[in-house]
Amino acid sequence: MKPIGVAVVGAGYWGPNLVRNIDASPEMTLEWVCDVDVERARQVAGRHSPTRTTAALADVLDDPRVQAIAVATPARTHVDVARPALEAGKHVLVEKPLAASYAEAESLVRLADQQELILMCDHTYCYTPAVLKIREVVQSGMLGDLQFFDSVRINLGLVQRDVDVLWDLAPHDLSILDFVLPECVRPQAVAAHGADPIGAGKSCIAYLTVQLSGGAIAHAHVNWLSPTKVRTTIIGGSKRTLIWDDLNPSQRISIFDRGVALAGPEEIGTDERREAAISYRTGDMIAPALTEGEALRGVMSEFAAAIRQRRPSVTDGRSGLRVLDVLEAASASLDYRGAVVPLRSAR
Numbered sequence: 080m081k082p083i084g085v086a087v088v089g090a091g092y093w094g095p096n097l098v099r100n101i102d103a104s105p106e107m108t109l110e111w112v113c114d115v116d117v118e119r120a121r122q123v124a125g126r127h128s129p130t131r132t133t134a135a136l137a138d139v140l141d142d143p144r145v146q147a148i149a150v151a152t153p154a155r156t157h158v159d160v161a162r163p164a165l166e167a168g169k170h171v172l173v174e175k176p177l178a179a180s181y182a183e184a185e186s187l188v189r190l191a192d193q194q195e196l197i198l199m200c201d202h203t204y205c206y207t208p209a210v211l212k213i214r215e216v217v218q219s220g221m222l223g224d225l226q227f228f229d230s231v232r233i234n235l236g237l238v239q240r241d242v243d244v245l246w247d248l249a250p251h252d253l254s255i256l257d258f259v260l261p262e263c264v265r266p267q268a269v270a271a272h273g274a275d276p277i278g279a280g281k282s283c284i285a286y287l288t289v290q291l292s293g294g295a296i297a298h299a300h301v302n303w304l305s306p307t308k309v310r311t312t313i314i315g316g317s318k319r320t321l322i323w324d325d326l327n328p329s330q331r332i333s334i335f336d337r338g339v340a341l342a343g344p345e346e347i348g349t350d351e352r353r354e355a356a357i358s359y360r361t362g363d364m365i366a367p368a369l370t371e372g373e374a375l376r377g378v379m380s381e382f383a384a385a386i387r388q389r390r391p392s393v394t395d396g397r398s399g400l401r402v403l404d405v406l407e408a409a410s411a412s413l414d415y416r417g418a419v420v421p422l423r424s425a426r
């Protein structure tokens with residue numbers, strides 16, 4: 080089958096990773112690299128490569144060899160690239176977050192539907208072997224009923240010019256949450272607190288609490304100011320608890336058969352103290368074997384499969400929209416000093 084002609088738009092920090100993985104994909108051919116800074120595009124394409132470079136998006140959109148566009152420009156410009164690309168009949172892969180607002184993202188989802196084109200969001204972590212395994216474990220019921228999801232994503236990060244730490248880092252945690260949750264558990268409302276101790280003019284530290292249907296709770300701590308890097312997520316269930324430490328390649332995932340249970344009312348009795356009915360379970364820990372592999376390879380493979388099979392990708396525009404629903408509500412909560420803000424999807 081003929082490889083799919085792809086153009087990468089945006090050749091800054093992240094764009095070269097898309098270029099490398101498209102180059103490595105047998106299902107794709109890299110036709111163009113486009114950047115308003117054409118010198119950047121030339122560097123990233125490689126001076127002796129047959130891939131063409133341009134500063135003008137129109138050059139890319141006018142080329143019939145281009146069937147798909149991968150967008151790695153800053154979030155505020157995603158819609159300016161993705162909309163004309165969809166209008167020109169190209170399938171589109173957009174970096175996270177899908178757009179700078181829910182309304183923009185919704186207009187892209189609608190346009191892609193009208194044009195019968197693939198709109199996919201690069202929720203990169205969803206294509207890591209660890210997150211794929213976590214999804215399998217959570218959705219198989221191995222953890223029991225979900226009780227909590229707690230994620231820490233902190234390090235000395237680049238203070239971004241256009242977004243705060245919530246919009247920079249939390250899309251990762253929220254897209255993972257969206258990807259692994261069982262269908263019956265959905266985010267309902269969010270409260271967020273932030274701080275800017277260095278005077279950057281935006282939150283550099285944020286704590287996000289998401290109420291989930293069924294009484295479970297999710298929390299994310301995102302931080303650009305931590306001298307040490309932590310990438311840990313704990314997912315607790317009524318039967319088992321999973322710990323994902325992404326910085327421990329020899330044992331990224333551990334599943335503990337340990338937990339706390341409260342006996343039912345019939346076992347507590349009327350005059351017995353409640354504490355006496357709490358029992359602690361200590362069982363084994365297992366560490367599933369994981370393959371190692373670059374997540375972006377999986378992203379490209381899924382993008383190509385979705386285009387060929389004319390089916391939504393597993394991180395389609397709608398998943399990008401759900402992440403934006405939480406992000407916008409979190410920003411509103413930050414403005415209201417941590418007030419609980421219901422999500423659009425739950426209203």
Ligand SMILES: NC(=O)c1ccc[n+]([C@@H]2O[C@H](COP(=O)([O-])OP(=O)(O)OC[C@H]3O[C@@H](n4cnc5c(N)ncnc54)[C@H](O)[C@@H]3O)[C@@H](O)[C@H]2O)c1
Pocket residue numbers: 088089090091092093094113114115116119136150151152153154156159160174175176201202203
């Ligand atoms: N999936 C991930 O893990 C991940 C990681 C980092 C960044 N990102 C995302 O990638 C995107 C880009 O981030 P970055 O850190 O590479 O930004 P960056 O500022 O380093 O690079 C952006 C590039 O886009 C170019 N550009 C800007 N507007 C353009 C336009 N209209 N047309 C063509 N080129 C344009 C700029 O000249 C620049 O070279 C963001 O959406 C970011 O959230 C994703």
